[in-house]
Amino acid sequence: MRHDHLISAKQLSRGDIEDVLDRADEFEADPNGGAGAHSDALLGLLFFEPSTRTKMSFDAAMKRLGGGTIDMGSVDSSSVKKGESLADTVRVIEGYADALVLRHPSEGSAKLASEFVDVPVVNAGDGAGHHPTQTLLDLYTIRKNAGLEDLTVGIMGDLKYGRTVHSLAHALTNFDVEQRFISPKSLRLPQGVRYDLSRAGADVHEHTDLEDVLGELDVLYVTRIQRERFPDENEYRKVAGEYRIDAATLESAKPELSVMHPLPRVDEIAPEIDGTDHATYFEQAHSGVPVRMALLDHML
Ligand code: NCD
Numbered sequence: 001m002r003h004d005h006l007i008s009a010k011q012l013s014r015g016d017i018e019d020v021l022d023r024a025d026e027f028e029a030d031p032n033g034g035a036g037a038h039s040d041a042l043l044g045l046l047f048f049e050p051s052t053r054t055k056m057s058f059d060a061a062m063k064r065l066g067g068g069t070i071d072m073g074s075v076d077s078s079s080v081k082k083g084e085s086l087a088d089t090v091r092v093i094e095g096y097a098d099a100l101v102l103r104h105p106s107e108g109s110a111k112l113a114s115e116f117v118d119v120p121v122v123n124a125g126d127g128a129g130h131h132p133t134q135t136l137l138d139l140y141t142i143r144k145n146a147g148l149e150d151l152t153v154g155i156m157g158d159l160k161y162g163r164t165v166h167s168l169a170h171a172l173t174n175f176d177v178e179q180r181f182i183s184p185k186s187l188r189l190p191q192g193v194r195y196d197l198s199r200a201g202a203d204v205h206e207h208t209d210l211e212d213v214l215g216e217l218d219v220l221y222v223t224r225i226q227r228e229r230f231p232d233e234n235e236y237r238k239v240a241g242e243y244r245i246d247a248a249t250l251e252s253a254k255p256e257l258s259v260m261h262p263l264p265r266v267d268e269i270a271p272e273i274d275g276t277d278h279a280t281y282f283e284q285a286h287s288g289v290p291v292r293m294a295l296l297d298h299m300l
Contacts, residue, residue: 004114004120004299005110005114005120005121005122005123006120006121006122006123006132006133006295006299007110007111007114007121007123007126007130007132008111008123008129008130008132008167008170009130009132009135009166009167009168009170009171010130010170010196011132012132012135012136012171012174013174014174014175017136017139017171017174019298020136020291020294020295020298021136021139021140021143021291021294023293023294023297023298024136024140024287024290024291024293024294025290026294027064027289027290027293027294027297028287028290031064031289031290032064034064034065034066034293034297035064035065035066036066037065037066037297038062038065038066038067038296038297038300039066039067040067041062041065041066041067041068041098041099041296041300042067042068042069042070042096042097042098043058043059043062043067043068043069043070043097043098043099043100043101043296044069044070044071044072044093044094044096044097044099044100044101045058045059045069045070045071045072045101046072046089046090046093046100046101046102046103046104047071047072047074047101047102047103047124048075048080048102048103048104048105048109049103049104049105049125051103051124051125052264053263053285053288054101054103054124054125054131054133054134054288055071055101055103055124057285057288057289057292058101058122058124058133058292058296059071060289060292061288061289061290061292061293061295061296062296064289064293065293065296065297065300067098067296067300070093070096070097072089072093086104086109086112086113087112087113087116090102090113090116090117090121091116091117094117094118094119097119098119098300099119099120099121099122099296099299099300100113100117100119100120100121100122101121101122101124102121102122102123102124102126103123103124103125103126104125104126104127105127105228106126106127107126107127107128107129108126108127108129109126109127110122110123110124110126110129110130111123111126120299120300122295122299125163126163127163127229128160128161128162128163128166128190128226128229129163129166130163130166130167131163131164131166131167131262132167132171133288133291133292133295134163134164134167134168134262135164135167135168135170135171136171136291136295137284137285137287137288137291137292138164138168138171138221138260138262138284139168139171139172140287140290140291141258141260141280141283141284141287142219142258142260144287145219145258145280145283146218146219146256146258148175148176148177149175149176149177150176151175151176151177151178151218151219152177152178152179152180152213152216152217152218152219153172153177153178153179153180153217153218153219153220153221154179154180154181154182154210154213154214154217154219154220154221155168155169155179155180155181155182155221155223156181156182156183156210156220156221156222156223156243157182157183157187157222157223157224157225157243157268158183158187158223158224158225158226159181159183159187159188159189159223160183160186160187160188160189160190161187161226161229161230162223162224162226164223164262165189165221165223166189166190166193168221169181169189169193169197169202170193170196170197170200172202173197173200173201173202178203178205179197179202179203179204179205180205180207180213180216180217181204181205181206181207182206182207182208182209182210182213182243183206183208183243184208184239184242184243185208186235186238186239187225187239188206189204189206210243210245210249211252214249214250214252214253215252215253215254217253217254217257218254218256218257218258219257219258219259219260220245220253220257220258220259220260221260221261222243222245222259222260222261222265222268222269223261223262223268224261224262224264224265224266224268225239225240225266225268227240241267243268244267244268244269244270245259245268245269245270245273246270246272246273247270247272247273247276250273250276250278253278255277256277257278258278258280259273259278259279259280259281260280260281260284261281261284262284263281263284263285265281269281
C-alpha cells in the first residue's frame with residue numbers, strides 16, 4: 001500500500017484491498033508464518049472508546065508477527081483524564097511505538113492525530129466516521145464466503161452513525177457489487193456518504209423494509225443501533241429493536257445468504273441464527289487477526 005496512514009476506506013483502491021486480503025489468506029493458512037518478521041516493532045494501542053475485537057485482534061496480530069504492543073489503557077487511567085489533548089498524547093506515544101492504532105469518539109480524530117506524528121496512524125474508529133480495518137476484514141469474509149463479484153449486499157440498521165457501514169459501503173464500490181440500504185428513515189445514510197457513493201458510481205437504493213429486498217441478497221450485513229451517538233436517548237428508544245433477524249425472518253432468504261455483523265450485537269440477531277449456515281459473524285470476527293497481520297506487515 002502506498003499510504004503511510006490508514007484513515008478512511010476511501011483511500012483504498014481495489015489493488016490495495018486485494019493485496020491485503022491475499023496476504024491475509026497466507027497468514028490464515030499459517031498463523032505463525034510471520035513469526036519474527038517484525039520482532040523489533042512496537043504497536044501503540046490508543047483506545048478512547050470501548051473495544052474488544054479491534055483492540056485484541058490488533059494486539060494478537062502484532063504479537064503473531066513477533067512484535068509487541070503498548071496500551072494506553074482506559075481514558076480514566078491515562079493523562080487524558082487530566083485534560084491532555086489528543087495532539088499531545090499522540091506526540092508523546094509516537095516516541096514509544098512504531099505505529100499507532102487509534103479509536104476515538106470524535107469524527108476526524110484519526111486524521112487530526114496523523115497530522116502531528118511521523119509514525120503511521122491506523123484509524124480504528126473515529127466517532128460516526130470510518131473504520132477501515134473492520135472493512136478489510138468484512139471484505140475478506142465476503143470474498144471467502146460469496147466471492148467479491150456479481151453480488152447483492154444488503155446493509156441494515158444504523159446507517160447514520162455506523163462507521164463500519166460508511167467504510168464498507170465505500171470500499172464495495174471498487175467491486176462488482178450492488179448495495180441495498182435498509183434502515184429506519186431517521187437512520188438513513190448521511191448525505192455526505194450518499195454523495196461519495198454516487199460519485200464512486202454506486203446506485204444508492206434505500207429501503208425501510210428488509211422484506212422488500214431480502215430474497216435478492218447474497219450477504220446481509222446487520223449493524224447495532226449506535227446508542228452512544230444519539231444526542232437524545234428518546235430518539236434511540238424509538239428505533240431500538242426495530243430491525244431484528246430471527247429464523248422466521250430468514251425463511252424467504254436465499255439458502256446461501258451470509259449474515260454478517262461487525263459485533264457487538266445487542267438484539268439484532270436472534271441466537272437461534274448462530275447455529276445455521278447463514279451465521280458468518282463469528283468467523284468474521286476471527287478473521288480480524290490474519291487481516292490485521294497483513295495490514296501491519298504492509299505498513300511496517
Ligand atoms: C464496531 C465499531 O466499533 O464501530 N465494532 C467493531 O469494531 N467490531 C461496531 C459497533 O460498535 O457497533
